[in-house]
Amino acid sequence: MKTVSILAIAAFLPLAVFAQKKEASITFDSLPYAFNALEPYIDAKTMEIHYTRHHRGYFDNLLKAINENSLGDKPLSELLAKAGTFPPAIRNNAGGHYNHTLFWKVMAPNAGGVPQGVLGERIVATFGSFDKFKEEFTKAAMSRFGSGWAWLCVADNGTLFITSTPNQDNPLMDVAEKRGTPILGLDVWEHAYYLNYQNKRASYIDAFWNIVNWPEVSSRYLALTETKKQSGKK
Numbered sequence: 001m002k003t004v005s006i007l008a009i010a011a012f013l014p015l016a017v018f019a020q021k022k023e024a025s026i027t028f029d030s031l032p033y034a035f036n037a038l039e040p041y042i043d044a045k046t047m048e049i050h051y052t053r054h055h056r057g058y059f060d061n062l063l064k065a066i067n068e069n070s071l072g073d074k075p076l077s078e079l080l081a082k083a084g085t086f087p088p089a090i091r092n093n094a095g096g097h098y099n100h101t102l103f104w105k106v107m108a109p110n111a112g113g114v115p116q117g118v119l120g121e122r123i124v125a126t127f128g129s130f131d132k133f134k135e136e137f138t139k140a141a142m143s144r145f146g147s148g149w150a151w152l153c154v155a156d157n158g159t160l161f162i163t164s165t166p167n168q169d170n171p172l173m174d175v176a177e178k179r180g181t182p183i184l185g186l187d188v189w190e191h192a193y194y195l196n197y198q199n200k201r202a203s204y205i206d207a208f209w210n211i212v213n214w215p216e217v218s219s220r221y222l223a224l225t226e227t228k229k230q231s232g233k234k
């Protein structure tokens with residue numbers, strides 16, 4: 001009997017390690033630059049509060065909600081894709097965590113300008129020109145009533161589209177009007193701009209173009225379209 005129980009433990013050991021690894025995959029990444037790095041476009045105080053309190057709050061509450069609903073075996077991608085089937089605490093905080101993690105990475109100091117390479121070409125082909133793209137994205141960000149996000153996304157067929165979502169929803173969710181994978185996101189909650197811009201969302205959106213990390217957005221676009229090409233070949 002002793003031998004059997006030892007064997008049983010040994011058999012389950014790799015599974016336990018695997019489960020731990022999976023849970024650890026929802027991480028609170030460090031900010032890729034200093035709080036003041038995006039000044040004067042986003043001020044240091046806003047960045048600090050936004051990252052350490054708002055984003056941290058979504059992250060902590062996500063872990064709590066995962067625990068309370070025994071969803072520890074689900075990857076973040078599944079929590080998002082089936083958001084509509086889970087309690088609101090999962091939908092709101094999984095979205096809040098994913099959205100902010102992306103947001104910090106698609107901004108950078110000394111950035112902005114015009115996207116180069118394939119993404120730059122696809123933006124011009126899709127929207128007419130880079131300025132037209134900016135206009136359409138700005139419109140999506142401006143017309144989102146209350147809190148939410150504006151997105152540049154890649155659809156399942158590889159095409160680009162602009163959309164916006166309310167609250168902490170995003171286009172990866174089953175509840176989204178238009179579904180796709182976001183490669184650029186802009187937080188238009190007042191907490192993202194109120195200290196510096198007060199009610200002037202348009203000025204904040206204008207400033208955003210100076211800190212868009214196009215190389216990062218491009219590499220996300222290429223990774224997605226390469227994956228689609230490869231899976232299409234099979």
Ligand code: MN
Pocket residue numbers: 050054100187189191192
């Ligand atoms: Mn936010």
